[in-house]
Amino acid sequence: MRKIVALAIVIFMVTASVVSIHGCNNQPQQTANTVxxxxxxxxxxxxxEYGFFTGQLNALQSTQQVVKYELSTPLFTDYAVKDRFVFLPTGATVKYTSSGVLDFPDSTIIIKNFAYTNTAHQKIMIETRLLVKDPSDKKWKVMDYLWNAAQTDAVKHITGARIPVTLLDDDGNEHTTTYQVPNTNDCKRCHINNETLTPIGPKARNLNYTIQGQTDNQLAQWAAKGMLTGLPDLSKVEQLPNWKDGQHFTLEQRARAYLDMNCAYCHTKGGDAYNTGLFLEYQQTDAHQLGLMKVPVSAGGGAGGMNYDIVPGDAAHSILAYRMNSTETGTAMPELARTIIHKEGVQLVNDWIHSMPKKKN
Incomplete structure (x- = not known):
């Protein structure tokens, strides 16, 4: 009797194993929508492999569940052409919170594509970065994908890369540089605040505008599509100015918006440059923390022999403007994300500093 029972147990275990193996093989491959x-x-x-786009991959024709978005004022990265998308799981929505923060659901994937315009005026893909809200621990995770020379796909790439490119800027001027693809730790340096990885770009205030050529506000479009819940009247939603829009925003507003997106992810409380005491958020109201007549605490040789972060009315003697106008390691700011001077951004900040009343002796 014991032998019969033992034999039955063995048969059951073998059968269960076979069923389990075949069951796994019959399951659909895990996709972004079935996490x-x-x-x-x-x-x-x-x-x-994610299925974000249809047809030729580098055309970036998104599927219905992948929505393209733009930022009112974006981060400058060597005149890169950027295409941004967000994927939401089926039935999930982004929640607008009372503080104006967007609460993305688990398994959200933020997709950021980087390309450059070559001398033949062709768009050449370089890298695609993914920021994923992991459902297992509710934390954001980051990964980079490097495009192949044939422009047919991008492969997971953790260690960073240096890619020689010759590109055209917004005015059609030619630049030759070595584009810096970040490693995953570089990404974390910019995205971490108080030791927590967070999205930088897709915030309510950065999305609160109408994209050129469209008629409806971007946040309102998200709400109409059922992607966003809890959105109040748009007049109650903070808006980050478009740094290029001199018709609707003042010089100060545009310069502050530019500094917010290009500097404040580090220069904020909890950011990578917290110890400097220089805080460049758009909502910053303390003139000293904004840098006016502030002595730097950690600039070292990067200060260029100057004494203050910002000297009102005098950009030529302001460390902030000096570091923006450099590509030298140890001097250039931001430290990451660019190898070329953003001449338009430098001019904007210089004009803002020059517009400030000079400090009386």
Whole structure:
């Protein structure tokens, strides 16, 4: 009798194993839309495996569940052409909170594509960065994908890369540089605040505007599509100015918006440059913390022999303007994300500093 029972147990275990193996093989391949709520997100080896885009991959024709968005004032990265998208799981929505922060649901994937315009006026893809809200621990995770020379796909790339490119800027001027693809730790330096990885770009205030060529506000479009809940009247939503829009915003507003997006992710409380005491958020109201007549605490040789972060009325003797106008390691600010001087951004900040009343002796 014991032998019969033992034999039955063995047969049951073998049968269960076979069923389990075949059951796994019959399951559909995990996609971005089928991430289990209790399973850690696993980054795929190739960008094409996510199914974000249809047709020729580098055309970036998004599927219905992947929505393109733009920022009122974006981060400058060597005149890169950037295409931004967000993927939301089926039935999930972004929640607008009372503080104006967008609460993205688990398994959200933020997709940021970087390309440059070559001398033949062709768009050449360089990298695609993914920021994923992992459903297993509610934390954001980051990964970079490097495009191949054939422009047919992008492969997971952790260690960063240096890519020689010759590109055209916004005015058609030619630049030759070595584009810096960040490693995952570089990404974390910019995205971490108080040791927590967070999105930088897709905030309510950065999305609160109408994209050129469209008629409806971007946040209102998200709400109409059912992507966003809790959105109040748009007049009650903070708006970050468009740094290029001199018709609707003042010089100060545009310069402050530019500094917010290009500097404040580090120069803020909890950011990577917190110890400097220089805080460049758009909402900053303390003139000293904004840098006016503030002595730097950690600039070292990067200060160029100057004494203050911002000297009102005198950009030529302001460390902030000096560091923006450099590409030298140890001097250039931001430290990451660019190898070329953004001449338009430098001019904007210089004009703002020059517009300030000079300090009386």
């Amino acid at each position: 289990a709520a209790n399973r850690a997100f696993q980054f795929k080896e190739k960008l094409s």
